[in-house]
Amino acid sequence: SGDKNRIAFAQYIWRVLSAIGLSLRKRSESYHNEPSLQSLFLLNNTYYILKTLTTSSLLSIVSLYRSNVNDDYQSQIREFKMDYYKCWNKVVHYIDEINNPTILSPQQQQRSGTMSSSSSSYSMIPNSHSSYSLSSGMSTISGHHQPQQPPMLRLKDKDRQIIKDKFAGFNKEFEQCIQSHRSYAIPDRDLREEIKRELIQWLNRLYYQFYERYVCIDFTKNVHKYIKYTPDHVSQSISLLFDDLA
Template sequence: MKQYWYSSSPLQAILFLQQLLDFHETAGAMLASQVLGDTYNIPLDPRETSSASSSTSDFNKRLLSSYICKVLGNLQLNLLSKSKVYEDSALSSIFLHNNYNYILKSLEKSELIQLVTVTHRKAESSYKELIKQQIDFYQRSWLKVLEHLTDKNMPVFQPGAKLKDKERQVIKDKFKGFNDGLEELCKIQKGWAIPDKEQRDFIRQSQKKIVSDAYRAFLQRCANISFTKNPEKYLKYRPEEVEEMIEKLFDTSA
């Protein structure tokens, strides 16, 4: 059974904020009454009434915008706290990514974003940055796989020279480490879910390119090196097969 790694907090908070949006004038006036008290200085000259009313409306809107920003700020702290229950830091990042993305899309869809930007002009870009940050954190989970494809500990090859047993073993260990790490991550992360198709496809494509490029480069370096009598044991996957495995991450159809 797929788990979407959503918290109920954003759902409840967005519902509450959407209700405020429906009654924004009343909500703004109530906030103003708490700030200023119940006594308003209404001008006696009718010619001043229009400008005073407009000023009051703008003031109330700013108060409501500020209040909504505080709700969103507390919601973010709540999500950060809940994300710590996941021992896997990559899963924690996916959890935060899903929730931040949900909040941003909900704000945009309901036009709440216009009200938020009254006092927080960069609200939209801030959420986009949070989402990008979590994607970056998630991608770090692949470093333990990619490290096997680097030149670290790789022997220096001389054309025509025969490899020593130790040198052959280094290459074997690198292939085995990559294969085992790839299989483990794909098995685990296939059970995670990213409901937003656009985000899911973006993360898959980004990860495919990162891993595939590194794997192809490693295969190229080892192409003319005889390090084993059983190459099929270590060259288990073609680059296209690696890409297919990554393409199945976050498979919500299963």
């Protein structure tokens, strides 16, 4: 009788949690014109629910009826995180040399350095298992990044314009994302730092590869107009997201 009562109570809590989940998804539809806010709304609330369950006895109780309840919430959290990261795809579009390469002549590709097969994962959306040190692969990270000097290339006007457009497009989209997302809220400190860390791991790797490839190529006389950010600057800008004091 006691076991039946506990299972019945667990079933009741699960039904309440399911109703809350449906209500949250319904409420999130009010942000359908702002996908980044919609995904963060769902992420914040789902993360809070799981954390509350975990820090109380409720998780073990609900597990009597729904044994994989923790996995269910972890899966939802991953889903909402991926949805949020997808909102940065307009930024990634300009610097993703794997899926959106700059077309240079074969000789220029060889001299500027092509992307190795081991780099193919750089363009992927980040996940909680990714690991990356900001200084890995860089000649120096203190102060200003010092790129490795490639042989000077002679570019056609078309190639120069392509590179200009990519830097200009990245600058525009990155600045728009930083400006709008900086005011967004992620109340939980652990989640907030996790999102920023994964964004830095993902975007800095992509931008570092892009920056390293073109920073020493003579594609413009107005270098500072197009190369506005070093990899360090990209990371620093992301680190200020979701910060009321920023």
